[in-house]
Amino acid sequence: MIGDFISLIFPEVCIHCKTTLFKGEKQICTNCTSDLPKSVGSNVGFNLLNKFILFPKVTEAHSYLAFSKKGIVQSLLHQLKYEANQDIGIMIGRWFGADLKEAGFKTELILPVPLHISRLRTRGYNQSDLFSEGLSESLGIPWTNQLVKRTKKTLTQTKKGRIERWENVEKIFSVMDHSTINDKDVTIVDDVITTGATLNSCVQAVSDSGARSISVLTIAVANPK
Numbered sequence: 001m002i003g004d005f006i007s008l009i010f011p012e013v014c015i016h017c018k019t020t021l022f023k024g025e026k027q028i029c030t031n032c033t034s035d036l037p038k039s040v041g042s043n044v045g046f047n048l049l050n051k052f053i054l055f056p057k058v059t060e061a062h063s064y065l066a067f068s069k070k071g072i073v074q075s076l077l078h079q080l081k082y083e084a085n086q087d088i089g090i091m092i093g094r095w096f097g098a099d100l101k102e103a104g105f106k107t108e109l110i111l112p113v114p115l116h117i118s119r120l121r122t123r124g125y126n127q128s129d130l131f132s133e134g135l136s137e138s139l140g141i142p143w144t145n146q147l148v149k150r151t152k153k154t155l156t157q158t159k160k161g162r163i164e165r166w167e168n169v170e171k172i173f174s175v176m177d178h179s180t181i182n183d184k185d186v187t188i189v190d191d192v193i194t195t196g197a198t199l200n201s202c203v204q205a206v207s208d209s210g211a212r213s214i215s216v217l218t219i220a221v222a223n224p225k
Helices: 002-009 030-034 072-082 086-102 117-123 127-139 162-168 197-208
Strands: 058-067 109-112 148-150 173-175 185-193 213-222
Touching: 058 072, 058 086, 072 086, 072 127, 072 185, 072 213, 086 127, 086 213, 109 127, 127 185, 148 197, 173 197, 185 197, 197 213
Parallel strands: 058 213, 109 185, 185 213
Antiparallel strands: 148 173
């Protein structure tokens, strides 16, 4: 009763369209949920495999949603990355994980792309950790943020060109314990993929550590094709 009273006085609203959420809705209303820009047909997520052609160990690569400026996904990611709304990352991970499980997706270990320690201290959390947590819950697969570390602090990729993005993230990741990854099917996850430069750098480190196969999952992709 107290909760209902508080909701009446201070109603929760959808983070995108700002309409009042009904009981049972969380973060995003049913209308906006149904409008999420997901891939059509029987595909689970947008296929990103063409972004990892340099690494034959990458056998699957999928993004759950398509990013567009001022769209629903931008609202979700802004809340996740800059408004400390950590529940969104876990929620999206659960949604995507449920779809992947139904499609028969297999992996042995989930590894989020790490932030540099200085950025982690500033933000207080890594959004890819939260996405990993949600995926782990739905898939029943363990995740850890203790194996892959970002060894170099890089400048933001936002305003860099394609070549500059690749140069900016070259050899910035290191695997702490190769034995945990060696001969395993692992999955690397991140929030958004554009050119794929950061993820390719992370894939390089994990591949060199002896992973048998690698899958890549992201919350969103910019300009899916």
